[in-house]
Amino acid sequence: MDFSSKLLEQAVDEMSQLPGIGKRTALRLVLHLLKQPESQTEQLAAALQKLRSEIKLCKNCFNISDTELCDICANPNRISEIVCVVEDIRDVMAIENTAQYRGLYHVLGGKISPMDGIGPSQLTIKPLIEKVKAGKVEEIIFALSSTLEGDTTNFYIFRQLEETPVKTSTIARGISVGDELEYADEVTLGRSITNRVPFESSMKG
Amino acid sequence: MDFSSKLLEQAVDEMSQLPGIGKRTALRLVLHLLKQPESQTEQLAAALQKLRSEIKLCKNCFNISDTELCDICANPNRISEIVCVVEDIRDVMAIENTAQYRGLYHVLGGKISPMDGIGPSQLTIKPLIEKVKAGKVEEIIFALSSTLEGDTTNFYIFRQLEETPVKTSTIARGISVGDELEYADEVTLGRSITNRVPFESSMKG
16 A cells, blocks of 8 residues: 555554554544544553553453452452463453352463464463462363363363362353254264253253 | 453553444454553554644645645646545545546545534535636546435535536446446446447547
8 A cells, every 4th residue: 555644654554463454444443533533542542551551460360450469359259269261351251241150260361372382381371280289279160262272271281280189170062052953063062962961950050 | 341450441442432343352452462562552552643643634635644745746747737536545545556547636534424414614625616716727526435425525516616617527437347237236337328438448448
């Protein structure tokens, strides 16, 4: 693209570095900002800068938090002996939305993915193992997405925990509520049959 | 959405004000920035702020420009007697890409759209009429998109120019090159028959 303005070109270039935003979309977004009052651009820029420079991670669960200890870890009503291992804050938000879980979380910050250059040392696996070895945890629930990277990460952590007495579990895989059986993939359908549950317990959720 | 961090919430809120970006996408973009080096966020914020505060419009054609007079208006090889009326800089870029047009532009900055609260006074229609009345323009080419708002804007300007000797034209509407006839809408197909051109001249483009 040939821009008549260097300023415009720079703004579009920076904007198009965001994932899923190409040059055309970036130009549309930037032109939109130019039509809005200057304060909107100021506020967007300030919010991004402030977030990036002041953001903290909870020292216990590594979730994004404004305080040293996040609201969930600081809540005395949560069951601190159960820890749910998730990838990032979006998973925490999704599980919290169900209002079914009363334990704590441990945010890994990603999944082991050699293709993207992410190894175990870039994730918060070490503090998790230490937490378990300190004897504070009774059950670890793996809630990573069921992909090659997720399974690898689960298995890597599982191996390190084998010598500890901690109980490990993983969230149930099966047919989504409301889904038609004929459209389910065979792996999911197979697992849902293998891991079938007593009919009475299926009535509770 | 319930955020564990006010800083995160603010950044997501500001990001989701951009057109076509919902809360979920905004969260994905903001989390991406958190994973990148701090310098990327700094550069994005600085580029947006600089653009918004320092941007200029060419004093002749009102296109976005870093200088008082844009490169096109300042080019002595362009035919200054022909002026193409467009909506915004994207249209200028699209027409420039064809390398078929040697005249100048006039950027309106939008279309007349009572639904969005945009009237003639918010667009650069007045300077266009003044330019024509000063006798500097021989031909006006309307190149707004063929929508209700575009047609209204064309007609509004056309009416104001009726008493001047300026020639007015509009870009040709017809079947796109490479399109199949059976899929064309009837209005376009009808216009393409009414405005048929001598076969020899169709061989040039």
